[in-house]
Amino acid sequence: MKLIFITIFCFLFILRFDLYSSSTHNKVSLGIDELERMAFSPLKGKRVGLITNQTGVNSKGNKTRSVLFNAKNVNLVSLYTPEHGLDGNELAGKWVSSRIDPLTGLKAFSLYGKTRKPDANMLKGIDTLVFDIQDVGVRCYTYISTMGLCMEAAAENDIEFIVLDRPNPVDGINIEGPPITKDWYSFVGMFPVAFRHGLTVGEIAKMASAEGWLSRKPKLRIIKMKGWKRSMSWDDTGLNWVQTSPNIPRADSCFYYLLSCIPQHVTGVYAGTGTNKPFQNISTNGISSSSLVDALNLNEIKGVKYKPYSDAKHPRRGGVNLEINEDYNGPLVASGLTILKHILEQADEKKIELIPSKKGANSLLYKVYGTEDIGKKSFRDLSINNITKSWKPFLKKYNNLRSKHLLYR
Numbered sequence: 001m002k003l004i005f006i007t008i009f010c011f012l013f014i015l016r017f018d019l020y021s022s023s024t025h026n027k028v029s030l031g032i033d034e035l036e037r038m039a040f041s042p043l044k045g046k047r048v049g050l051i052t053n054q055t056g057v058n059s060k061g062n063k064t065r066s067v068l069f070n071a072k073n074v075n076l077v078s079l080y081t082p083e084h085g086l087d088g089n090e091l092a093g094k095w096v097s098s099r100i101d102p103l104t105g106l107k108a109f110s111l112y113g114k115t116r117k118p119d120a121n122m123l124k125g126i127d128t129l130v131f132d133i134q135d136v137g138v139r140c141y142t143y144i145s146t147m148g149l150c151m152e153a154a155a156e157n158d159i160e161f162i163v164l165d166r167p168n169p170v171d172g173i174n175i176e177g178p179p180i181t182k183d184w185y186s187f188v189g190m191f192p193v194a195f196r197h198g199l200t201v202g203e204i205a206k207m208a209s210a211e212g213w214l215s216r217k218p219k220l221r222i223i224k225m226k227g228w229k230r231s232m233s234w235d236d237t238g239l240n241w242v243q244t245s246p247n248i249p250r251a252d253s254c255f256y257y258l259l260s261c262i263p264q265h266v267t268g269v270y271a272g273t274g275t276n277k278p279f280q281n282i283s284t285n286g287i288s289s290s291s292l293v294d295a296l297n298l299n300e301i302k303g304v305k306y307k308p309y310s311d312a313k314h315p316r317r318g319g320v321n322l323e324i325n326e327d328y329n330g331p332l333v334a335s336g337l338t339i340l341k342h343i344l345e346q347a348d349e350k351k352i353e354l355i356p357s358k359k360g361a362n363s364l365l366y367k368v369y370g371t372e373d374i375g376k377k378s379f380r381d382l383s384i385n386n387i388t389k390s391w392k393p394f395l396k397k398y399n400n401l402r403s404k405h406l407l408y409r
Contacts, residue, residue, distance in 0.1 A: 026059045026238035029226040031164030031202070032067065032132055033059050042162060042221065043074045046127035049159075051080040051111070051150055054088040055134035055242045056164075064132045064164070069104045077125065079108040080118060082133060082146040084245045091246055092273075112142075116187065117149040120157055128160040129153075134244050135201050136254040137170035139180065140261065140368040143244075144204050145190040148214060151205060155216035163222045165202035165407070167237050169254045172198050172230035172408065177333040178387075179394040180370030188367050194398050195333055195370065196258055200225075200407065207405040228408055233329075247278035255324050256280050258332040259304070263340040265365040268352045270317065281309050282339050283319025287346040292320055295342045301335045303328030319343065334388045337374070341382055 035042065036058065048068065050056075056064035068076045079086070085096040086108045095113040100106070109115075109122050123129075129150060133143045147163070154161040177195025191204065191213055199207065202222040207213070209220050227237075234241060234251035241251040248257060256279035263282050264271035272281040283289075289308035296306050309319035320339065324332070344352055356375040357363050366372060373387055 026227075028059070028167060028228045028232070028237040028239060030059055030166055030239070031223040031225055032056070032064050034226060035164060035223050036067065038223075040068070040071050040074050042223070043068070043071075043128060043130070045073075046075065046160075047125050048074060048076045049078045049080060049123065049126040049129045050076060051082070051129060051131045051133065051146065053081055053084065053086055053133055055166075055244050056132035057242055059239060061240060063103065065101065065104055065106075068130070069106070076104070076106065078122075079104070079106050080111050080122070080129075080150065081108050083112040083142045085110070085112075088243060088245055111146050111150070116146070118153045123153060123157050123159060126157075126159055128162060130162045130164060131201070131205075132164040132166075133201070134166050134242065135168065135204075136244055136248055136257060137168045137196060137198070138254070138257055138261065139177070139191070139193055139195050139197055139370070140188040141244075141257075142187055144201060145187050147201060147205060148190050148208055151208065151218045151220070152215045155214065155218035159218075161205075161218040161220050163202045163205045163220070165200050165222055165225050167225065167228050167232065167234065167239070168198065168200050169234045169241075169251050170196060170258060171232065171329060172200065172203075172406075174198055174329065174331075175395055175399060175402070176331050176391075178370045178373065178391055179398075184367050184370050184372075186367040188364070189370055192398075193402075194395060198230075198402065199405075200228075203402075203405055203407055206407070207402070210405060211401070222407065224407055230406075230408055247273045249278070252324070253278060255332060256322065259322060259324065259336045259339075261336070262333065262365070262369055263336050263343070265368050266340065266344075266352065266354065267361040267365075268347070269340065269343060270319075277321075280323075281319055281321045282336075282343060283309050283311070283314075283317040284343055284347050284352065285314075285316045285318075287318035287343065289318040289320065292318060292342055292346060295346075296320065296339065299338055299342075301338055303330050303332070304335055318346075334384060337387065338384050341384055 068074045084090045096110040098110045101108045175194040175198040180189045243249045260271040260279040293306045305323040307321040354375040356372040
């Protein structure tokens, strides 16, 4: 009897230890972690420039720029920073100045100001450019455009380009949303990928290089992750989330961004940016919150719950507070358009319009959206179902092309 008790006790102890170990260790090893495991051999004897920000950290939370700067066989000589700056605190659209990084003492060249593509002087003496920035899985988020321009600059200056890969926080399976036509290519839409692109930054780099999306093809190397699977949520990775920009403070913010990003770019429509719940509400002046909620509930949009929106600071605004079901991982872009359609139906059509414009109020909307299909008719006649059907041929073609460049299952 005593032997049985001891055996059971030991089994339970081992089981508990195993569960504890699996819950406290990262399941995913990032590109920077793998580079460390290689003892930084790809960088040995080279002068290195690092494109990074506050999201460039290893799985222990150590900043990539510190890791490389302190590595004995790495000569890190300069930094390059995207929109929102080295620390990620600058607001969207605000130009960022170059500065000295207090952590390393190196100059951090801004790539979000007058210069968005590093020139020869900024790259002087560099042998290898390394990219380590966390993307959010959405085409219009500008970090992948910064990567693309830096890849072109590397090719033009005969510099090797290395991507330290990271997970896609909205998974690597689902793709959705409109295509982007050449007329609307911009810094918020540099590559012809789906709005929800379903790729890691390494896969985007591989695809862009192979498919001729760059002005010149760089010497590219991707340091892959270990342990990441396409179906993983961020929680599944075991990694801590680092705020990617002021309005993406949490991993689930990426899903709300998918839902509300397009509506937010309609002049006169607001999506909670600058608050403690960015992209978790959509509103405009002069509409009834309760009427909007009633209309949306009739649509039975999957995966999203609605509550009437109110704001003491802006009492004229009506709209909805949004809650995405925790276990939902279906389409969100079309749901955002449906919410927008109902908002615009209740609003004064003279005050809010969707007329396409290369310059002016709606130029950014169409650069983000990628095509003019939501501006072809009055929003009162807009069929979201027809619009989403029109995406299908592109998404099918894109998915076939994407499959050639996937690095993970």
